[in-house]
Amino acid sequence: MAKPMTKTELVAALATEMDADKKTATAALDAITGIITKAVADGGAVTLPGVGKIYCRERPERMVRNPATGEQFKKEADKQVKVTIAKALKDSVNG
Template sequence: MAKPMTKTQLVAALAEKMDTDKKTANTALEALTDLITSEVSGGGAVTLPGVGKIYCRERPERMVRNPATGEQIKKEADKQVKMTIAKALKDSVNG
């Protein structure tokens, strides 16, 4: 498995694709990240065409087991960020 792309590499690749400088590409990436974060944390969802949908799912209160002791404890309700991958991306990966 290949190493994941770092933020620096992503900004450089984005700058090349946009035919602009790295500072502008970094600003665009941070703006996109901030937009996605604010929308999903507010309970909404964001669809990135060709990539997938990022959304927040609420999980109910439930009983879980501590693997070290085997003790059953109650875990409070919480939220979890999920992502559904777009069919186009799946198809391009599976060739």
């Protein structure tokens, strides 16, 4: 498995693709990240064409078990961020 791309590497690749400097690419990446974070935190969803859909799902209150002690306890309702990968990306990875 290849190493994950770091933010620095992503900014450099984005700057090359945009034909811009790294400062502009960093600002663009930070803006996109901020928009996605705000939209998902507000309960919405964001679709990145060719990549997938990022959304927030609410989980109900439920009983869970501590694996170390076997003790069961009630876990409060919470939210979970989910990502559904686009078919185009799956197809490109699988050949």
